[in-house]
Amino acid sequence: MSAANRASTASEMRALVAALLTFTGHKGLVESARSCTSELVANVYRHTNAALVHVEVTLAPTYVTVYVYDDRPRVQPVPPEYLTLQEQGMGLKLVTLMSDAWGVTVYGGAEPHSKAVWFKMNEGGKGASA
Numbered sequence: 001m002s003a004a005n006r007a008s009t010a011s012e013m014r015a016l017v018a019a020l021l022t023f024t025g026h027k028g029l030v031e032s033a034r035s036c037t038s039e040l041v042a043n044v045y046r047h048t049n050a051a052l053v054h055v056e057v058t059l060a061p062t063y064v065t066v067y068v069y070d071d072r073p074r075v076q077p078v079p080p081e082y083l084t085l086q087e088q089g090m091g092l093k094l095v096t097l098m099s100d101a102w103g104v105t106v107y108g109g110a111e112p113h114s115k116a117v118w119f120k121m122n123e124g125g126k127g128a129s130a
Helices: 009-023 027-047 091-098
Strands: 002-004 052-059 063-070 101-107 114-122
Touching (some): 002 009, 009 027, 009 052, 027 052, 027 063, 027 091, 091 101, 091 114
Antiparallel strands (some): 063 114, 101 114
């Protein structure tokens, strides 16, 4: 899924991810995935001047992984343990608390051209509803 990098894109992508997870039987992960997707897409808007944001969802029987891509690989997220709440808000702290893993993948080798910030949620994991 791709969209222009604008303020409303976070809510649009959040809704699409929620619908996909509901439709594919991952209902217990919907609320946490919505929140984490919104945070990562909003970070692209806040911290890069990328024209587009891309969201990809990998579905497996016991987990989902959501990737948020932009074409600004040199703008890297700072792990939340290194920032105060005033510096970062709740963005990556929320992703850390609600997902079973998260990270950054840079594409392009010595001449990087894009990156993905991603999170993984396991059925029955930290982001699953009771």
